[in-house]
Amino acid sequence: MSTVIKVENISKQYRLGDVGTGALSHDLKRWWYKARGKEDPYLQVGETNDRSSKGNSEYVWALKDINFEVKAGEVLGIIGRNGAGKSTLLKILSKTTTPTTGSIKVRGRIASLLEVGTGFHPELTGRENIYLNGAILGMTKREIQKKFDEIVDFSGVERYIDTPVKRYSSGMYVRLAFAVAAHLEPEILIVDEVLAVGDAEFQKKCLGKMKDVSVNEGRTVLFVSHNMAAVKELCTRSILLKNGLINLIGNTNQIVRDYLLTQSVVNSSNDFINDATSRRGFGEVRFTKIVINNGDSFLDPMNVLSIQVNATVKQSISDLYFSLLIKSPESGEQIATTGLIQLADKELKSNSIIEFEASIPANTFRTGLFPTYFWLGRKGEMAEDNYPYDLIDSVYYLNFSTDKSKEEIGYSSELPGAYVNLNYQINNIQIF
Amino acid sequence: MEKIVGVDSMEAEQWSEIIQPTAGLFDLKLAEVWRYRDLLFLFVKRDFVATYKQTILGPIWFFIQPLLTTLTFMVVFGSIAKISTDGIPMMVFYMSGITLWNYFAECLNKTATVFRDNASIFGKVYFPRLVMPLSIVVSNLVRFGIQLLLFLAIWVYYLIMGDQLHPNWYLLLVPYLILLMAIIGLGAGMLISSLTTKYRDLVFLLGFGVQLLMYASPVIYAMNTIPQKYAWFIRANPLSSIIETFRYAFTGSGQFSWNYLGYSSIAAFVLLALGTLVFNKVEKSFMDTV
Numbered sequence: 212m213s214t215v216i217k218v219e220n221i222s223k224q225y226r227l228g229d230v231g232t233g234a235l236s237h238d239l240k241r242w243w244y245k246a247r248g249k250e251d252p253y254l255q256v257g258e259t260n261d262r263s264s265k266g267n268s269e270y271v272w273a274l275k276d277i278n279f280e281v282k283a284g285e286v287l288g289i290i291g292r293n294g295a296g297k298s299t300l301l302k303i304l305s306k307t308t309t310p311t312t313g314s315i316k317v318r319g320r321i322a323s324l325l326e327v328g329t330g331f332h333p334e335l336t337g338r339e340n341i342y343l344n345g346a347i348l349g350m351t352k353r354e355i356q357k358k359f360d361e362i363v364d365f366s367g368v369e370r371y372i373d374t375p376v377k378r379y380s381s382g383m384y385v386r387l388a389f390a391v392a393a394h395l396e397p398e399i400l401i402v403d404e405v406l407a408v409g410d411a412e413f414q415k416k417c418l419g420k421m422k423d424v425s426v427n428e429g430r431t432v433l434f435v436s437h438n439m440a441a442v443k444e445l446c447t448r449s450i451l452l453k454n455g456l457i458n459l460i461g462n463t464n465q466i467v468r469d470y471l472l473t474q475s476v477v478n479s480s481n482d483f484i485n486d487a488t489s490r491r492g493f494g495e496v497r498f499t500k501i502v503i504n505n506g507d508s509f510l511d512p513m514n515v516l517s518i519q520v521n522a523t524v525k526q527s528i529s530d531l532y533f534s535l536l537i538k539s540p541e542s543g544e545q546i547a548t549t550g551l552i553q554l555a556d557k558e559l560k561s562n563s564i565i566e567f568e569a570s571i572p573a574n575t576f577r578t579g580l581f582p583t584y585f586w587l588g589r590k591g592e593m594a595e596d597n598y599p600y601d602l603i604d605s606v607y608y609l610n611f612s613t614d615k616s617k618e619e620i621g622y623s624s625e626l627p628g629a630y631v632n633l634n635y636q637i638n639n640i641q642i643f
Numbered sequence: 644m645e646k647i648v649g650v651d652s653m654e655a656e657q658w659s660e661i662i663q664p665t666a667g668l669f670d671l672k673l674a675e676v677w678r679y680r681d682l683l684f685l686f687v688k689r690d691f692v693a694t695y696k697q698t699i700l701g702p703i704w705f706f707i708q709p710l711l712t713t714l715t716f717m718v719v720f721g722s723i724a725k726i727s728t729d730g731i732p733m734m735v736f737y738m739s740g741i742t743l744w745n746y747f748a749e750c751l752n753k754t755a756t757v758f759r760d761n762a763s764i765f766g767k768v769y770f771p772r773l774v775m776p777l778s779i780v781v782s783n784l785v786r787f788g789i790q791l792l793l794f795l796a797i798w799v800y801y802l803i804m805g806d807q808l809h810p811n812w813y814l815l816l817v818p819y820l821i822l823l824m825a826i827i828g829l830g831a832g833m834l835i836s837s838l839t840t841k842y843r844d845l846v847f848l849l850g851f852g853v854q855l856l857m858y859a860s861p862v863i864y865a866m867n868t869i870p871q872k873y874a875w876f877i878r879a880n881p882l883s884s885i886i887e888t889f890r891y892a893f894t895g896s897g898q899f900s901w902n903y904l905g906y907s908s909i910a911a912f913v914l915l916a917l918g919t920l921v922f923n924k925v926e927k928s929f930m931d932t933v
Contacts, residue, residue, distance in 0.1 A: 310662065318657065329763075
């Protein structure tokens with residue numbers, strides 16, 4: 212197979228702090244060096260991008276010396292924690308910003324879906340927006356015309372196609388937007404967690420479409436996600452980024468495992484929770500804090516597990532359910548759930564705050580690193596109709612370990628591969 | 644993509660695109676802009692449709708705005724301040740100036756904020772950025788076209804009523820004058836938009852600068868009523884001779900000079916070239932600084 216993307220020594224430097232203070236003097240100095248034929252003085256400095264430690268330099272490398280190749284028809288996963296440089300890499304690939312050094316050679320047309328519905332205008336109808344959005348993504352009017360019926364069909368909003376999209380529900384909006392994007396015909400498709408929206412059925416449809424695009428149509432896909440299950444399903448090869456450097460590159464299964472192991476801190480800080488752009492669900496309610504066993508890094512399977520959850524209501528809602536799913540360390544499939552737990556049955560006004568504690572009895576888990584799936588939402592008539600306000604998938608990990616021998620633990624309860632219902636207790640629900 | 648190649652190295656350098664830190668200053672990618680022409684017209688359509696959705700009068704608002712401005716000018720500058728309109732009916736005099744001026748001002752204002760207004764789109768998707776300012780100029784052209792019809796209607800009315808209007812062959816220059824206005828608005832707008840992505844200072848100037856510039860152009864007064872010692876200053880404004888020529892073509896009063904028009908043309912194209920180059924340079928990395 213031929214190489215369609217060749218990334219050579221890509222680095223990207225950012226200046227920290229406020230643009231404006233001191234920027235002019237740096238610009239002048241940079242210009243002065245350049246005018247004398249010298250190298251940019253600020254390229255010499257800079258530190259790797261470790262967000263949590265305080266650095267000495269004003270300049271950081273969001274990406275440093277990235278090299279890799281992608282073959283035609285390959286689906287490459289890009290994973291890493293928040294701030295590892297995934298988005299910067301995608302931005303450079305999709306040409307919304309330039310690299311500081313290095314080059315990327317590309318064969319074929321690139322379309323990037325860093326967000327669905329870019330350029331949708333609320334006042335325009337669904338039909339008008341299909342044309343506009345399609346053109347923004349690089350299609351000509353003729354191409355859109357040819358695909359129009361297919362797009363409408365895929366989105367499932369035919370009835371509302373001549374209604375302004377501001378009247379759409381958020382679900383319909385996303386469906387239409389993804390439908391346009393899914394019908395692009397570039398040789399290379401860059402996808403950044405756009406699947407993170409919509410209901411379960413639609414997410415499945417999207418994953419299926421992505422698979423279809425790569426397997427049946429032979430297109431190259433770069434896929435960035437926090438959702439390890441999706442990465443494992445779609446990608447054979449992956450890149451793990453860490454602090455702007457390529458940490459690992461190779462077989463996806465291996466890399467996902469390594470990635471999960473590096474997440475040894477259970478409460479992988481609350482950065483993710485504050486980061487609205489990478490969040491899923493429709494946003495009527497948002498998790499604001501999740502703390503597992505007071506923030507311990509390692510959990511003892513022989514102790515009770517207690518999880519403190521806080522959430523804020525952004526738009527008033529009529530009912531609120533919570534659910535916690537535990538996934539298998541090996542396959543990433545869901546192996547245990549609390550089911551839907553009703554937290555409130557009366558209307559919650561916006562700005563209400565909900566706090567509660569969920570506890571799971573001792574000896575429920577074996578040792579291992581279990582991805583979790585926190586869910587807040589509305590219960591539907593059927594399971595497929597459950598509507599997520601917010602969900603946090605595979606961000607918090609339960610890291611159970613013990614120094615006791617197997618005999619000493621004497622697993623009273625083993626988590627089997629099958630789906631089981633967790634025993635749980637919900638304490639102290641407080642609504643302010 | 645379908646071709647079968649045995650050895651990788653054989654097709655080693657057939658890349659369709661190379662992403663690099665900096666491209667050449669003159670690498671304007673105009674062919675690419677042409678390929679995205681559908682997008683340009685869809686932006687124009689969006690602007691037009693979206694502006695007047697959920698209004699009762701719809702595009703009639705295009706008429707109301709210049710009409711009210713003209714009436715205001717007639718009262719304030721014509722009747723109260725009694726500034727001479729050089730023998731031309733006040734309505735025709737002011738409206739000719741305002742219609743053309745509005746086109747320039749709209750082009751400039753909208754283009755000057757193009758990066759900030761579209762940061763959300765620009766940050767997510769790549770398309771040749773030049774499409775955006777071009778679409779602004781074209782969509783304002785539609786608006787201008789409608790306003791021009793209103794002006795023509797009024798002009799024809801006064802013509803039939805036998806007022807002192809002497810249209811002449813310079814009317815043939817009108818499309819060119821409009822083009823010049825567009826080019827100056829576009830060029831200056833792109834220049835300002837590029838300079839303001841990093842340092843926002845110019846934004847403040849722009850707010851009232853356009854207003855002030857109008858008074859330095861013969862919109863509310865006739866060129867030949869200006870005292871000689873200020874005339875050079877007004878002449879130095881490349882917009883002046885465009886507005887003056889426009890008015891001269893329709894009414895036959897005022898001054899026309901090929902020299903001044905030539906000066907305006909050169910200024911316009913220099914501004915356009917400068918604006919395009921700077922815009923093209925800034926466009927690549929503005930997301931990091933905007």
